Amino acid sequence: MSAQMPPGGSGNDCIGPGSHRSTLSVGQPDAIVPSAARPRLLDLFCGAGGAAMGYHDAGFDVTGVDIEPQPHYPFTFVQADALTFPLDGFDAIHASPPCEAFTQMSARWRGKGGLADTHKDLLTPTLARLRGLLVPWVVENVPSAKRAMRPTVDLHGGMFGLGVYRRRIFESNILILVPKMRAPDRPIGVYGDHPQNHYSTRLNGDMKGRRSEFRRARTIDEARELMEMPWADWNGCRKAIPPAYTRLIGAQLLEHLSERIT
Numbered sequence: 331m332s333a334q335m336p337p338g339g340s341g342n343d344c345i346g347p348g349s350h351r352s353t354l355s356v357g358q359p360d361a362i363v364p365s366a367a368r369p370r371l372l373d374l375f376c377g378a379g380g381a382a383m384g385y386h387d388a389g390f391d392v393t394g395v396d397i398e399p400q401p402h403y404p405f406t407f408v409q410a411d412a413l414t415f416p417l418d419g420f421d422a423i424h425a426s427p428p429c430e431a432f433t434q435m436s437a438r439w440r441g442k443g444g445l446a447d448t449h450k451d452l453l454t455p456t457l458a459r460l461r462g463l464l465v466p467w468v469v470e471n472v473p474s475a476k477r478a479m480r481p482t483v484d485l486h487g488g489m490f491g492l493g494v495y496r497r498r499i500f501e502s503n504i505l506i507l508v509p510k511m512r513a514p515d516r517p518i519g520v521y522g523d524h525p526q527n528h529y530s531t532r533l534n535g536d537m538k539g540r541r542s543e544f545r546r547a548r549t550i551d552e553a554r555e556l557m558e559m560p561w562a563d564w565n566g567c568r569k570a571i572p573p574a575y576t577r578l579i580g581a582q583l584l585e586h587l588s589e590r591i592t
């Protein structure tokens with residue numbers, strides 16, 4: 331296991347919202363360095379840190395774990411397998427296993443011996459590890475992963491005034507309350523291998539050949555703004571959940587932790 335330094339050396343070089351810089355503890359070789367007095371949250375399958383930033387904003391000291399290098403992750407990072415990473419010593423745990431095994435987009439290609447069949451279900455073993463733990467935990471995934479989860483929370487960008495829809499469901503061992511809000515009127519998606527410099531149309535799937543416009547972020551700057559992730563690259567943005575989701579959840583996790591202490 332090794333902690334990873336962002337390119338260019340010290341963690342303070344990390345690009346992130348200015349207000350977060352002084353509290354970052356990135357790039358400590360072979361060590362996880364918590365900042366004093368903040369409860370510690372383990373961010374499994376951390377990606378570029380969309381979820382992490384929300385928990386940080388809520389008041390957690392965040393440590394991320396991902397099997398791939400994450401040079402833009404703005405907090406302490408450990409490159410490791412989330413399925414075997416030790417869970418001890420954390421006050422709360424979040425996990426975002428990859429969704430490809432469950433997405434509707436890849437559903438039609440499954441069972442045909444192609445790329446879609448190589449996507450492993452990492453959600454089920456993650457839930458098996460976390461269910462039964464006493465420490466509060468949260469697992470998120472795409473709505474079509476419902477069959478593998480017992481979700482109690484359903485969030486989308488409209489609840490936070492975001493331009494992305496990015497609906498995600500969450501299972502947790504604590505009660506989480508969420509606002510009820512309309513989806514964004516004309517959401518813009520952040521997905522695909524790269525930004526596209528035009529909006530596209532697609533078949534509606536109603537067998538009548540009708541097409542509807544779907545809009546995708548056209549530049550990395552647009553993706554960063556939509557996701558509220560100014561430090562992330564395209565790949566990081568397209569895989570992430572917006573920090574707003576975990577800011578809401580993190581505040582309630584903290585409240586839960588403080589109730590347990592008093």
Ligand SMILES: C[S@@+](CC[C@H](N)C(=O)[O-])C[C@H]1O[C@@H](n2cnc3c(N)ncnc32)[C@H](O)[C@@H]1O
Binds near residue numbers: 413570
């Ligand atoms: C959906 S993305 C996470 C997005 C992240 N929660 C965010 O908000 O930015 C899933 C991540 O899981 C990572 N991953 C896949 N298999 C893994 C494993 N066995 N252990 C750790 N990370 C893994 C991928 O590299 C990817 O970054």
